[in-house]
Amino acid sequence: MLSRPSWFNITSLVVGFSFLYLPIVILIVFSFNDAQLATVWSGFSTRWYGGMLQNEQLMQAVWITLRIGLTSATLATVLGTLAALVLARQGRFFGRSLFSGMIYAPLVMPEVILGLSLVLLFVAMDQNQGFWTIMIAHTTFSMCYVTVIVQSRLSEFDRSLEEAAMDLGCPPVRTFFHITLPQILPGILAGWMLAFTLSLNDLVIASFNAGPETTTLPMRIYGQVKLGGTPEINAISTILILLMTVGVILASVLTKRQRLKRMEEERLAAAHL
Amino acid sequence: MKKPLGPVRRAFSPWDNPSEQPFIEFCNVTKRFGRVVAVDDLSLKIYEREFHALLGGSGCGKTTLIRMLAGFEVPSEGQIYLQGQDLSGVPPYKRPMNMMFQSYALFPHMSVTKNIAFGLEMDGLPSREIKDRVYDMLALVRLEGFAKRRPHQLTDGQRQRVALARSLAKRPKVLLLDEPLAALEKKLREETQLELINLQEQLKITFLIVTHDQEEAMTVADRISLMHMGKIMQNATPGEIYEQPNSRFVAEFLGDINVLDGQISKKQDDEVQLYSSVLGDHLDVHYPTPAEVGDHAALAIRPEKMRISLDKPEQTDINAIRGEVWDIAYMGDVSIYHVKVAETETLRAIVANTTRLVQRPITWEDQVWLSWDSDAGVILLA
Structure with a gap:
């Protein structure tokens, strides 16, 4: 039923969206502000985008953040997928509930506590804090997200496919790579994307585990804002927002188009009896 | 493939010949899942080139029995022999038999050709021969025009034929069929039953079918094992089992x-x-x-x-x-x-x-x- 929206609906929609997106819009608008002071509008300019690229500290932070994100997301995806396979496939084994509880704990654990405990561990192990400690810390907390996604994908997976492969002479390990992996790949990719995003966004855990040479982008932004934000920060934030938006739209368009194509093909197959 | 139904099927009754060696033999096989006994001290002999049907309601143990033969389940007790050779310890990927699954289990990310070629590639056959055999199989199930399609671009009946072609491509000694026609509508199912009979006569291999549909079992099988609660209630030809049931259960199950x-x-x-x-x-x-x-x-x-x-x-x-x-x-x-x-x-x-x-x-x-x-x-x- 398509009926005319009432005034109440329109108002609540406007208020809700403003609440969510007004701050972001303001950030984007001020990234094009000519003035040095971030709060006063003095004309349109793109000079902060150029300045941002000249800012060596900022660019270094971007580079470190990307490296940590790529490595920790990859490691978390491998470990998280293995954990999901064990949980989905091993059936009931001794310590299963403990294992799954421990896998999922970081989902609800306060970041501060997670960060602190990791610091204590690295100090006890006499490790210098830096790239590796942040990378391991990010792997630890993002792994559980990968497990959740991959496990849900595995639960939809028709196990008779694996049996069919083995029945046709395919040993178990080859079966995993030939049959299982291609089927759960979308879940694994989604898990990787999520882990990468989480690593990119993280401030708290990174702050705990960072060394003097390793300042990630969120840490740099946070530090700069505390000293009074510069428009350069607005510029780089705008670029981040843009990248995220494009990523999300691309992903949803791709999956939607795939689904539509599939539905169309199934309809055609049924019609040509 | 559609040849006219021959005058009469040859008189085939190796089970009446005491010197005939069974092709497949279940010896006192029991399978327990926890406290549930799915197959209960069951013995059964199936002969070469026989079309044998395991018939029964859900939970009677027929699927467990066929899955033990394929190697997906391990018997709790007892042995299964193929041509006199004990199959215990032989993994499913080394057993010379292939199964057609109830869900067809076609690999969704592979084309029809790739699906049929899968088992042959696993055997490491030369690509020339794989190509020929896949073509033969496509011709056998009359799907020549669909080689490049993906499973989801096919109808139920076509998928069923791809699954059949895939399970026959390796020329197995035994073809296992797990409720192969359950997803088809009635008319197509009846046609396919006759095709299965012709196919079995043409290929001369042993077929073992699991079904809950008594008409299907009566139509296709040389002998039927009627199962109930993990046991075989009667093992006989369709005519015998219908006309001379050995118990009230068998009499009332069939018709x-x-x-x-x-x-x-x-x-x-x-x-x-x-x-x-x-x-x-x-x-x-x-x-x-x-x-x-x-x-x-x-x-x-x-x-x-x-x-x-x-x-x-x-x-x-x-x-x-x-x-x-x-x-x-x-x-x-x-x-x-x-x-x-x-x-x-x-x-x-x-x-x-x-x-x-x-x-x-x-x-x-x-x-x-x-x-x-x-x-x-x-x-x-x-």
Whole structure:
């Protein structure tokens, strides 16, 4: 039923969206502000985008953040997928509930506590804090997200496919790579994307585990804002927002188009009896 | 593939030949899942080139049995032999048999060709030969035009044929079929049943089918094992299992049957007389039975072997009892008459509607006679 929206609906929609997106819009608008002071509008300019690229500290932070994100997301995806396979496939084994509880704990654990405990561990192990400690810390907390996604994908997976492969002479390990992996790949990719995003966004855990040479982008932004934000920060934030938006739209368009194509093909197959 | 149905299928009964070695043998196989016994101390011999059906309701253990043969389940006790060789410890990917799955289990990310070629590639055959064999298989199931399609671009019937082609591509010694036609609509299913029979005669390999559909089992199989609660209730040809059921369970599982409880009142060789207290009448039966005079037994007669008439039949050497037409079920090809022969007993008679008369001479509440020959019924002891 398509009926005319009432005034109440329109108002609540406007208020809700403003609440969510007004701050972001303001950030984007001020990234094009000519003035040095971030709060006063003095004309349109793109000079902060150029300045941002000249800012060596900022660019270094971007580079470190990307490296940590790529490595920790990859490691978390491998470990998280293995954990999901064990949980989905091993059936009931001794310590299963403990294992799954421990896998999922970081989902609800306060970041501060997670960060602190990791610091204590690295100090006890006499490790210098830096790239590796942040990378391991990010792997630890993002792994559980990968497990959740991959496990849900595995639960939809028709196990008779694996049996069919083995029945046709395919040993178990080859079966995993030939049959299982291609089927759960979308879940694994989604898990990787999520882990990468989480690593990119993280401030708290990174702050705990960072060394003097390793300042990630969120840490740099946070530090700069505390000293009074510069428009350069607005510029780089705008670029981040843009990248995220494009990523999300691309992903949803791709999956939607795939689904539509599939539905169309199934309809055609049924019609040509 | 569609050749006319041959005049008569060859007389094939290796199970009657005591010197014949079984191709597949289950020896006292038991399978437990926790406390549930799925297969209970079961023994079964299947012969080379036999089309054998495992028939039973859900949970009877038929699927567990076929999965143990394929190697997906390990028997808790007992052995399974293929051509005399013990299969225990042989993983599924090393067993010379292939299975067609109920869900077809086609690999969704591979084309029809790739699906069929999968097993051949696993065997490391040269690509030239793989190509030829895949082509042969596509021709066998008449899907030449669909080689490049993905499974989701096919209809149910086409998917079923791809699954069949894939499981036959490796030329297995045994083809296992797990409810292969359950997803097809009735007409297509009946056609495919005949195709399966032809295919089996053409390829000359042993087929083992699991099904819950008795008509399907009767149509395709040389022999049927009727399973119930992990045991085989009867293992016989379709004709035997229908006409000479060994127990009330088998009699009632296959088709419709009238069962009258009673007591043996007279016996001379195969000529038996059964007294039914419900009818208050002695019934003549010609049937070999170990039962003795005084034993409790039941007489079972298929409804299609019953005759129904308004007047008392003139013959005297048949059984005839009076009753009242209680209900008539018109099915088109046949009508089923429910005749009340006693306060607590209603028997059914099936009459073929051979004329195009809508108005039948016999109708509700008519007083009628039900009659049957003495050799139409079966004596059941269990």
